[in-house]
Amino acid sequence: MTMDRFSFSLRPRVARWLALAALGTQLVACSVFSSGNTPEPKPLAPIEAQFPVSEVWQRDIGGLGDIQLTPLVRDQSVTLATASGTVVSLHPATGEELWRASLDERLVAGVGGDGRTFAVISAQNEVLALRDGQVQWRYALPGRAFTAPLVAGERVFVVSADRSVYALDAENGALIWDRPGPVDEALALQHSLLLTAVRNTLVVGMSGRMVGINPDSGAIRWEAPIAIPRGVNDIERLVDLVGHFSRAGDSVCAQAFQAAIGCVDADRGLTVWTQRLGGSAGVHGDADAVFSVDATGRLQGWDRRDGRQLWLSDSLQYRKLSGPLLVGRVVMVGDADGLVHLFDRTDAAPLNRLQTNGSGIRLAPVFASNTVIVITNNGKVYGYRPD
Structure with a gap:
């Protein structure tokens, strides 16, 4: 992706913030997981390892807390953050600590970065940009944000909980442009939202739509619906696109909170397919298939080209699963007991x-340097490789 620098006089900031009710993902399938009503998961059957994997390293970064963590994965580093203010970068092949920053404030989202500038969101609604482990600048947002910033083209892009989008200069934090979110949305999710780039287009989740934005001006280039808000109240109409997505070339697939999954051609701005699906764990896949977890913990495979269901497995139902990770022939998913389950993709x-x-x-495992990296709630980080 190329995003050339540009300069022009900044337009005045229009103060705007909706009265938001931040809702956590516990709303997903609340009728299934309501107090006293949680179905018991099936007992796990004994398993004989058909795909041998060994732990190759382990590190401790401290408990995650309530941060909306998006690991920043690069070829030679994976950068993580905790709610207590720790930001740490590890070498994915060895677990060696590359650098660490201890910030004297709580964090609610992270991590974005381009290898030079790293960005997180604080509980005080500030974007913090780090270089060499030190805070380079701060930018005060007018309200809450729970999505890791995107750092690209010498800019820091931020999407706030009310779906407003901001472009900041990565050098000094100056506001370049901002785009207000929808004015008719009363509620927002306390959850990471879709924010990525395809070629020279910024791709953002706005309600149930995937939106392509010109990164130079903030102008909307296209909108592609994944889910249409329905329901009798604001909670039922929440269909934001969550942040754990799958990209293969120009194809971007995402999950709409408690409503659907779907894939969009981000070059043409067209919805290719959608399928109804409750949940909020997100999706992962490759050029051939996409994998998802629904609200009750059923794992499903879908043909990326047309949305045809390839298979459905309920063997982990009600185990409160993480998002999936596809690596080669293996689909991996974690659960609330700290187990990581490996399945054949076919x-x-x-x-x-x-x-x-x-x-x-x-949160879903990540993959870098031929190593699968798993992060647990208490801050233990594990590196695994096939034998």
């Missing part, structure tokens, strides 16, 4: 099961 046949610790895994 038919969901179980391949292996890994034990971390009992604190649970709430």
Whole structure:
């Protein structure tokens, strides 16, 4: 992606912030997981490892807390953050600590970065930009944000909880442009939202739509619906696109909170397909298939080209799963007991099961330098490689 620098006089900031009710993902399938009503998961069957994997390193970064963590994955680093203010970068092949910053404030979202500038969101509604482990600048947002910034083209892009979008100069934090979110949305999710780039287009989730934005001006280039808000109240109409997505070339697939999944051609701005699906864990995949987890913990595979369901597995139902990760022939997903389950991508046949610790895994594993990296709630980070 190329995003050339530009300069012009900044237009005045129009103060705007909706009265928001921040809602956590516990709203998903509340009728299923309501107090006293949680169905018991099926007992796990004994498994013989068909795909041997070994732990190659382990590190401790401190408990995650309530941060909306998006690991920043690059070839030679994976950068993580905790709610207590720790930002740490590890070498994915060895677990070696590359650098660490200890910020004297709580964080609610992170991490974005381009290898030089790293950005997080504080509980005081500030964007913090780090270089060499030190705070380079701060930008005060007019309201809450729970999505890791995107750093690209010498800019820092931020989407706030009310779906407003900001472009900041990565050098000094100056506002370049901002685009207000929809004015008719009364509620917002306390959850990471879709924010990425495809070629020279910024791609953002706005309610149930995937929106392509000109990164130079903030002008909308296209809108592609994944889910249409429906329901009798504001909670039922929440269909924001969550942040764990899958990109393969110009194809971007995402999950709309408690409503649907779908894929969009981000070059043409066209919805390719959608399928109804409750949940908020997000999706992952490659050029051929996309994998999802629904609100009750059913793992599903979909043909990326047309949305045809390839298979459905309920073997982990009600285990409160993380988002999925696809690596080669293996789909991996973590659960609330700290187990990582490996399945064959073609038919969901179980391949292996890994034990971390009992604190649970709430975000999808990530992959870098031929190493799968798993982060647990209490801040233990594990590196695994196939034998």
